[in-house]
Structure formats: structure tokens, C-alpha cells
Amino acid sequence: MAIEVNGKSIETDEEGYLTNLNDWEKGVAEIMAKEDDLELTDEHWDIITFLREYYEEYQIAPAVRVLTKAVGKKLGKEKGNSKYLYGLFPYGPGKQACRFAGLPKPTGCI
């Protein structure tokens, strides 16, 4: 499978995650969000950026519980809860946000 971003074809796996992490650019998240009928706001980008930084540092996509706690610490307590995160990413902050961020599916996510 593949998605079209700015005239380029970028390969994805059967679940829509990027095959090669280095292919990521902002357009990837925008196209993926459009396909899911989502409009990306600054609040979405905060989470996407956070996930990319987490992966850069630890080489894994965090589990939802870990993401929730870390977001609460970094972006404020009112954002560190699953209601807020699911509000932004209805298909799940782990699965959907990691996909937008160009990361693999979180470890432990089935």
C-alpha cells in the first residue's frame, strides 16, 4: 500500500503505518488525517510532535497509559487524560496518533 503526499508515493503497511520511518513529513500526517475525516489543529500537532520526540529518545512508541501520563506532565494536567486524547484522536491516541506521526504501532497494541 502507499499514500500520495505532495506528488510523492510513500509506502505503508497493510494497517496504514509508514514502512520507513524516515519517509515522514508533515504532509503525511495531514493526508492520513484527511482520510480519517479529521482536521489537524495545534492540539493534534502537540501530541504528534510529542510522540515523535518520544520515539527519537527511546526508540519505541509509548503505550497509551505512558503517553497519557507523559502528556499530563509536559502539556498540563488537563491534557493528561484519555478523554482529552480520545477527543483528539477518536481511533485511539496510541494507534491513530502514532500512525499520523509516522511511528510503528505501539508495543503491546493489537
Add this chain to the structure above:
Amino acid sequence: MSEAIKKFLYLNRRAPYGTIYAWESLEVVLIGAAFDQDVSLAFLDDGVYQIVKGQDTAAIEMKNFSPTYAALGDYDVTKLYVEKESLEERGLTIDDLMDLKWEDEDEDWAEKDSIKVVSRFELARIMEGQDVVFSF
């Protein structure tokens, strides 16, 4: 659901690369951590090399997963036992290991050491006190 919390110990005995055991163990730990059990890890024999700092896997073209050990604290895995004799037999000290910490949410995110060097005798006692021991 009220299930009793069990004590899980993961034994890591092999060098990090060359076999898949070390990475598999780490993945199982991260997945298992979602189940709110009392999890601890032990590094002994060549397993102590898994948490040596400054790992560089470029020459063997494998992913360097050592940064992932630093995420264990986020997963509430805060007890990493390292066997003293295994370090000594390999000419290593705690200073050769990564400085792994966890943040205590109850104490305003104070950083605390995750690694504890224990003797072979102490490790045997720790193993005795577990409900489940996995060996990788």
C-alpha cells in the same frame, strides 16, 4: 475485576545482539507492564551487557535498542537488579552501565535510581520471593 498483584521477575542472561532474546524480553516487559503487576528485571551473566552505556550497533546493522531501557521508568518498571559477580567477572562496574532512572510521581517527579547492584546470594533471595520468573 480484582485480581491479586503478582510478583514477576524477568531474568536477562544473554548479550543484547546476536540473538533475539534481549529484545524479546524487553518487549514482553513493556507489554506486561500494562497489566499492573509488580515487575522487576535482573541482569546477570552476559545479560549485563544489555545495559552497558555507549552501545553502537552500526557495524552489525542492527537497531540499537538500548535507549528503550530508559523508558522502563515510564512503564512503572523501577527495579533493575544487576548481579555484582557477573559485572566483576567481565571487568565491569556500575559506572559502565547506563544511568537508568525513574521519576516518582508522588514526590514531585523526583528522579531515583532504577539500578541496584546485588550479590549472587541476594539475587537468589529475590528470585525466591517471586510468584513468576521468566528466563531469557
